[in-house]
Amino acid sequence: MDDGKSTLVGRLLHDSRAILADTLESVTRTSAERGFGGEPGAIDFALLTDGLRAEREQGITIDVAYRYFTTGRRSFILADCPGHVQYTRNMVTGSATADAVVVLVDVRSGVLEQTRRHLAVVQLLRVPHVIVAVNKIDLVAYDRAAFEAVAADVAALARDLGLPDVHVVPVSALAGDNVVERSANTPWYDGPALLELLEELATIDELETDLEALRLPVQLVIRPQGGLSPEVTDAAADAFRDHRAFAGRIESGTVRVGDAVEVFPAGVQTTVTGIRRGPEALDAASAPLSVALELADPVDAARGAVIAAAGSLPAPRRELDADVFQLDGRPLETGARVLVKHGTTTVQAIVTDIRGRLDLDTLETTPTSALATNDIGLVRLKLAADLAALPYAAHRRAGAFLVIHPQDGATLAAGIVVEAPA
Amino acid sequence: MSENLITADAAASVSRTSSLDALDVLEAEAIHVIREVAAEFERPVLLFSGGKDSVVVLHLATKAFWPGKVPFPVLHVDTGHNFPEVLRFRDETVGRLGIRLEVASVQDYLDDGRLQERADGTRNPLQTQPLLDAIAAGRHDAVFGGARRDEDKARAKERIISLRDEFGQWDPRNQRPELWSLYNGRHTVGQHVRAFPISNWTELDVWRYIEREGIALPPLYFAHERDVYERDGMWLAVSDVSAPREGERVERRTVRYRTVGDLSCTGAVVSEAATVSDIVREVAASTLTERGATRADDRLSEAAMEDRKKDGYF
Numbered sequence: 001m002d003d004g005k006s007t008l009v010g011r012l013l014h015d016s017r018a019i020l021a022d023t024l025e026s027v028t029r030t031s032a033e034r035g036f037g038g039e040p041g042a043i044d045f046a047l048l049t050d051g052l053r054a055e056r057e058q059g060i061t062i063d064v065a066y067r068y069f070t071t072g073r074r075s076f077i078l079a080d081c082p083g084h085v086q087y088t089r090n091m092v093t094g095s096a097t098a099d100a101v102v103v104l105v106d107v108r109s110g111v112l113e114q115t116r117r118h119l120a121v122v123q124l125l126r127v128p129h130v131i132v133a134v135n136k137i138d139l140v141a142y143d144r145a146a147f148e149a150v151a152a153d154v155a156a157l158a159r160d161l162g163l164p165d166v167h168v169v170p171v172s173a174l175a176g177d178n179v180v181e182r183s184a185n186t187p188w189y190d191g192p193a194l195l196e197l198l199e200e201l202a203t204i205d206e207l208e209t210d211l212e213a214l215r216l217p218v219q220l221v222i223r224p225q226g227g228l229s230p231e232v233t234d235a236a237a238d239a240f241r242d243h244r245a246f247a248g249r250i251e252s253g254t255v256r257v258g259d260a261v262e263v264f265p266a267g268v269q270t271t272v273t274g275i276r277r278g279p280e281a282l283d284a285a286s287a288p289l290s291v292a293l294e295l296a297d298p299v300d301a302a303r304g305a306v307i308a309a310a311g312s313l314p315a316p317r318r319e320l321d322a323d324v325f326q327l328d329g330r331p332l333e334t335g336a337r338v339l340v341k342h343g344t345t346t347v348q349a350i351v352t353d354i355r356g357r358l359d360l361d362t363l364e365t366t367p368t369s370a371l372a373t374n375d376i377g378l379v380r381l382k383l384a385a386d387l388a389a390l391p392y393a394a395h396r397r398a399g400a401f402l403v404i405h406p407q408d409g410a411t412l413a414a415g416i417v418v419e420a421p422a
Numbered sequence: 423m424s425e426n427l428i429t430a431d432a433a434a435s436v437s438r439t440s441s442l443d444a445l446d447v448l449e450a451e452a453i454h455v456i457r458e459v460a461a462e463f464e465r466p467v468l469l470f471s472g473g474k475d476s477v478v479v480l481h482l483a484t485k486a487f488w489p490g491k492v493p494f495p496v497l498h499v500d501t502g503h504n505f506p507e508v509l510r511f512r513d514e515t516v517g518r519l520g521i522r523l524e525v526a527s528v529q530d531y532l533d534d535g536r537l538q539e540r541a542d543g544t545r546n547p548l549q550t551q552p553l554l555d556a557i558a559a560g561r562h563d564a565v566f567g568g569a570r571r572d573e574d575k576a577r578a579k580e581r582i583i584s585l586r587d588e589f590g591q592w593d594p595r596n597q598r599p600e601l602w603s604l605y606n607g608r609h610t611v612g613q614h615v616r617a618f619p620i621s622n623w624t625e626l627d628v629w630r631y632i633e634r635e636g637i638a639l640p641p642l643y644f645a646h647e648r649d650v651y652e653r654d655g656m657w658l659a660v661s662d663v664s665a666p667r668e669g670e671r672v673e674r675r676t677v678r679y680r681t682v683g684d685l686s687c688t689g690a691v692v693s694e695a696a697t698v699s700d701i702v703r704e705v706a707a708s709t710l711t712e713r714g715a716t717r718a719d720d721r722l723s724e725a726a727m728e729d730r731k732k733d734g735y736f
Contacts, residue, residue, distance in 0.1 A: 021709040048575075065578045066571045068624045075444055077622060093599040219457040224490030230520040232489045240489045247486070249454040249603070278485030289446065290453035290486070303461050327599050341604055344461070400602045409608025414601045 004135050005104050008173035009067065009080045010045025015180035016195060018069030019048065045173070064094045073199045089327035089374070092414055095122055096400070099203045100129035102194070107134050107146050107170070111153040116360050117374075123161045124323055124376065124416065126393065129201045130158070130166045133194060137186065138172040144188040160363055169194050204396070213312035214253035214261065215398060217343035218246045218305040222292055231279075245276060245292035246301055248344070251397045253309060255293065256284040260310035263301050264388045269310050271296040304345035306388045314398075316386030322415040323358075324371065324379050324403060331370040332379070332403070332413060340381060340415070342401040348384035349403075355379065371413070378418070392416035445631055452479070452619035453486045454603060455582055456566070459617045460486070460493055462607050463564035466617075467524065467557070470496035472508040472515070472640055473682035475568030478628055479619055481637050483566075484519065495522035497560070499553050501545040502529035503663045503684035511640040526556035543663075544687045554590040557614060564607065566617045572624045576728035582621045588612035594728070625680075626705050633698040645678045645696045656689025680705075 013019050019027075024043070031044040067078040081094035095101055103118045105111060122130055132154045140146040151168045158166040169178055170186050171194060177183035178193045192200070222245045228237055255261070259272045274294035275282040285291045293307060301307065320340075326332055332351060340349040355378040356365035371377040392399025403413035456479075459466050468483065470476045483492045496516060500509075516523045528548050531537040537548050557565060571578045581597050583605040598606055607615050620628070632639065650657040650673060651666035657677055658664055664686045666672055677690035678701075695701045 020711045022711055065575070066622070067578060068572050068622070089599045093601055096601040097603075219454070220461040222487060222490050224487075227491045227493075228489050229484060229487070229491050230518065231484065236489070243489060247457055249450060276488065278488045286442070288450050289442070290450040290457070292488075339608075341606060343604075344458075397602060400604065402601065402604050402606055404606055404608055408610060409606065411598045411606045414599065 004106070004173045005082075006046035006048070006080060007044075008102075008104060008133060008135065008171070008179065009065075009078060010043075010048040011173045011176055011179050012078070012195060013048060013067060013069055014043070014045065015176055016069055016071055018067075023048070064090045071195065071199060076198065089325070091118065092121060092125070092325050092327065095125050095127055096414065097204075098127050100131060100198060100201050101127045102131045102133055102198075104133050104135050104173075105150055105154070107136050107140055107150055110150050111157055113360065115154075116157060116363075119157060119161055119163060120358065120360055120363065120376070121325070123163050124325075126396065128165065128204055130163055131194065131197060132166065132168045133171045133173075134168060135171055135173055137170045137177060138175045142170075142177075142185045144186075147186075147189070167191070167197055169197065212253050214255045214259070214307070214309040215251045215312070215395075216246075216248045216255070216291075216293065216307045217251065217345075218301055218303055218307060219248045219344050220303055221245070221301070222247050243294075244298075245274070245294050246305070246307060247290070247292040248307070249290045250285060250287040251343075252287050252395065254284055254286040255291075257282075261293075261295070261307050262310045262313050263295075263299050264306040264308065264313050265316060265386050266300050266305070267313075268297070268299050270299050304343075306343065308388075314388055314390050317389050318383050318386060319352075320381045320383065320387070320389060320401075320415075320417055321355075321419050322379055322381065322401070322417050324377055324413040324415040326371040326373055326375045326377065326413050328405070328410055328412040329373050330412070331372050332377075333370045337406060338381075338412060339404040339406050340383060340387070340401050341404055342387050342389060343398070345385075345387060346404070347387065348406070349381045351379055352382045353380040379415075381415075389417050391419055393418075445627065445634060448620070448623055448627055449482065449485075449631070451603070451622065452482045455605065455617060455619040456483050456486045458605050459564045459566065459583070459607065459615075463615070465560065465562050466494040466564040466566060467560060467562040468492075468494060468496045468566040469553075469568070470498055470512065470516075470523075471568075471682060472498075472504075472512040473568065474628055474632065474639055474643065475570065475620060477515070477568075477637060477639060478623075478631060479566055479568045480515070480519070481635060482619060492519060492521050494566075495524055495560075497524045497526065497553075497556055497562075497565070499526045499549045499556070500528065501549060501684050502527065502532070503545055503686050505640070505642055505682065505685055507642050508640045508682055511638075515638075524556060524560060526552035528552055545684055546687060550590070557590070563609065563614050564617055565614060566619065568620060569618045570623050570625070570628070571621050580618060580621065582618055583607050584616045584618070585609060586614050586616060590614075592616075626702070629698065629702045629705050633702055640682065642679045642682070643701070645676050645694050645700075647674055648677050648690065649673070650675050650677060650690055657692065658687075658689055659685055661685045 027047045028043055030047055065080040069076050079094035081091045101122050105115055134147055134150050137147060147170045154168050170189050171178045177185050180193060180195045182193045224243060228240060255272055255275060257272055257275060260269060261272055262269050272293055273296050275285050276292045334351055334354050336351045338349050340347050354369060357368040357371060358376040359366050365378060390398040399417040401415045402411050403415055405412055470480060487493060498512060528545055531552055532539060537551060569577050579594055581600045585598060609615060649660040651670040653670060660672055675692055676694060678693045678695060679690050681688060693704060695704045
């Protein structure tokens with residue numbers, strides 16, 4: 001079911017002048033060789049993003065493709081994700097960190113089961129903005145009523161799902177209507193073109209104002225006894241003799257020299273005495289910088305520890321209730337022994353209960369004993385060690401985890417904490 | 423009224439994000455990836471060709487572990503067709519940083535008959551076997567590369583942490599989903615991962631970062647005079663391993679290189695850009711992609727890069 005995603009992406013890149021001449025020339029040549037329809041010089045835009053042989057042969061997108069483009073106003077990373085049901089895992093991959101998701105709907109077929117699936121995933125992952133591009137509007141002669149019927153169905157579905165910010169735009173990816181520029185063919189539509197909309201939406205970082213408390217999972221301890229970089233000057237080498245710093249990426253908030261912090265799981269408080277970003281010493285640093293912190297006391301903080309603003313650490317969890325997206329082909333069953341990767345910690349876990357599976361037609365949870373590929377289910381996990389997890393709704397990174405097969409290492413499922421019983 | 427709706431927290435957040443530019447965010451992500459791999463793998467190695475992308479990854483590694491040493495060696499797959507300026511730069515760099523250099527030599531494989539020279543003379547596809555042997559010999563379980571997703575449509579499909587089987591093969595249909603910044607590098611004996619910390623950088627990001635950080639590069643990236651001849655719209659250098667065919671005329675031109683590959687298949691671009699800031703301006707205005715302008719081996723077929731990657735090329 002090709003709703004024209006790759007064509008839309010190609011059109012977006014082309015019309016925002018992000019395709020360079022040699023790429024365009026090569027795609028034009030291949031389009032002609034394959035007898036792509038339309039006028040001479042017509043371009044099959046899907047060839048721009050369907051980078052794999054099998055994708056070009058079948059005319060479908062198998063895996064996420066990342067594209068980069070910039071307008072005068074903003075830089076974009078664009079993840080072109082497959083919509084086919086069997087590749088839901090790639091759609092989850094593309095959406096997990098997205099600021100905005102664009103879902104395509106063919107104006108002739110309207111809202112389908114896979115549209116519901118996409119939007120349900122987007123709602124669970126709490127992608128801040130959703131744009132539904134109602135595509136192929138040229139094929140219904142730019143008919144206002146056809147667009148409005150689909151828009152009404154989208155609005156009803158958004159209400160059912162509780163999606164907060166949904167925009168609906170009539171487009172033709174093939175003809176370029178309302179993709180980069182507003183189209184004269186849709187005088188009845190007074191909203192922005194797709195790209196104008198994307199340029200204006202607030203990013204996650206701009207929205208997540210309630211996450212200001214510092215949180216830094218420790219990746220590794222830098223303790224260079226006997227192994228200083230030759231680039232460190234002799235004068236500085238003395239100062240680094242007893243250097244011990246905790247390296248990691250700031251997940252949220254700001255840290256300043258002199259701040260009181262708390263360390264998980266030791267539960268002790270100490271003070272930040274230094275912040276470093278490579279050779280550069282800083283007074284303060286904010287998310288999402290990667291830094292190394294020096295602390296006043298010789299606290300026990302190895303990889304897996306979390307350094308957080310004093311008083312802001314959650315209670316340690318030995319059990320998680322979570323929505324999981326089943327990605328692997330093997331079913332996830334009650335009693336399964338798995339690994340849970342959360343931040344910089346990996347712990348053993350047991351699936352103690354599968355509480356149900358989300359039915360995407362009714363949006364209700366129905367009982368089940370196993371989750372199959374592409375299922376979204378509610379599970380309870382018992383953990384072999386404490387985690388500093390928070391509900392995903394309160395903190396995306398502290399609420400997200402992977403479920404991993406303990407033997408072969410495959411990623412079985414993606415999980416988000418829905419509540420964490422004490 | 424709308425002004426009152428802007429809370430102090432919201433104002434702080436806006437100033438926080440606007441004070442970090444795109445390069446800060448890209449650097450933070452790359453350092454995060456480098457540290458994750460260093461923490462989770464036993465024997466990482468960094469593929470280092472002396473080209474700008476691997477130079478940037480090495481620079482990021484020095485920042486990730488400062489003031490400590492970079493805790494892994496570098497590996498160069500030497501095709502025997504390298505620019506001498508690049509080999510000198512490579513040796514100076516590892517000497518300055520005090521890190522170990524491993525070399526996998528394609529020439530050795532040709533000399534003892536394990537590989538045969540191709541009819542078209544390019545040695546790029548011949549790198550795969552020496553690379554995989556060096557990974558096995560060094561028992562490396564993680565291999566850093568400077569590949570970027572904007573380089574090629576097959577690379578646009580690559581994960582940041584990408585699992586390879588015991589044959590080094592990439593299976594694009596069976597990649598692990600990569601969610602949030604949780605990189606799953608679990609692997610079984612014989613498998614390894616390729617790690618690409620600058621996946622999300624564009625060519626222009628790389629040059630802007632080189633400018634900002636004052637990173638040294640081999641001189642051939644900057645405009646210089648060289649004897650070149652034109653083939654398929656590319657300017658190839660006259661050297662021991664690359665000579666003009668009949669009808670191709672040698673000219674003295676002011677050129678520079680956008681990528682560093684083999685002398686025999688890497689084209690120069692005509693350019694007067696003599697400094698990094700000249701190059702930043704030139705790249706920003708260019709209407710040709712980096713590889714389209716300079717790499718003959720990517721023109722072999724529409725899926726040249728995909729096919730090489732499936733075989734174990736990086």
